[in-house]
Amino acid sequence: MKGPFVPWLFILGVFVLRETQAALHSLETQFTGLAITNNLPDIIFNVWVDSQLLFSYNTQSKELLIKLGWAYPPLKNKLMERLNQQLQQGAEDDLRRFCTYWMVSYNETWEIQITQVTVFCELDGDIQVDSQMRVAFDGETVCQLDEHSEGWVTKKAEVTRFCKYLEDSVQWDRLLIEECPKFLKVVLDLFHLKENEPPEVTVSRQDAPDGRITLFCTARGFYPRPILLHWEKNGQMGIWGKESSSGTLPNADATFYLQVIVELQPRDPGEGYACAVEHHQLGTPAIYPAPRKVTRGKSWELSPSISITTILVLISAVTFIIWRKKDAWGHRTQERNTEEGTSSC
CATH class of the missing domain: 3.30.500.10 (MHC class I-like antigen recognition-like)
Incomplete structure (x- = not known):
């Protein structure tokens, strides 16, 4: 050739x-x-x-x-x-x-x-x-x-x-x-290519019934394509569990999408984590903290004062209703007695 x-x-x-x-x-x-x-x-x-x-x-x-x-x-x-x-x-x-x-x-x-x-x-x-x-x-x-x-x-x-x-x-x-x-x-x-766009980043958390915690970091709508997402704990890089990535994928508008996921080690409470993002349009790396666990439980365990207040309000409401019913019953009885007296006369 x-x-x-x-x-x-x-x-x-x-x-x-x-x-x-x-x-x-x-x-x-x-x-x-x-x-x-x-x-x-x-x-x-x-x-x-x-x-x-x-x-x-x-x-x-x-x-x-x-x-x-x-x-x-x-x-x-x-x-x-x-x-x-x-x-x-x-x-x-x-x-x-x-x-x-x-x-x-x-x-x-x-x-x-x-x-x-x-x-x-x-x-x-x-x-x-x-x-x-x-x-x-x-x-x-x-x-x-x-x-x-x-x-x-x-x-x-x-x-x-x-x-x-x-x-x-x-x-x-x-x-x-x-x-x-x-x-x-x-x-x-x-060529006039796509205008540079910074990523829109969201960080979310999923708590499984068995106690496992999974963190999600998602970057959307960025251009150009190169981007770096990684997990930090208390400001330190490391391997904190089982990690996976969607890979950088194209969107219909010529921007890109990337999601990185980490499933934390058992008994890790998920505190102190953040997603670090590096992209040309951000200038310096941006840090997005992961949300903390939302405590869920019985209302009286969360706030005894609220429970007591609610009970007192309910008791007052029931007492008022009973009093109104008794008052109405008394008026009807009095009217009935009056009618009977008039008839006998």
């Missing part, structure tokens, strides 16, 4: 870059090759920014669609024109050759096979904090490259030859360190 098949994606470097806003943003590009029997694989190409789908393309429709946000029309038109040119001028063929080589090398008796190539990078302002590249076959990663490794890491022994081929064929390190961050900066410059 002649030269890299991916850098055509990053032609947007022709645009002038401004300093990236100080926030954590990520870019993920994924090429999926789907092959049935001996046909050339169909290629699906997607680009996500901050876990939101931005571009989509497939070789059947040959349409490049912008899925998210907007760009100034002249720049948008130039972008679409350049990308379509690159696709039509050989990028599809490069991708097909790559996928075909991989499929045949890994399994020569395939009928339906799926090959995926994923490139990922993450920036905090202008600082690159992560970069990875993965090749997967039928959903299983077989070769991986990141900024910390000196070369491709083979995940399955039987594909060592193919991973070696990847290492010798393309300057992948340049793709991860230079091209991917450059493209992410261009996208952040040109």
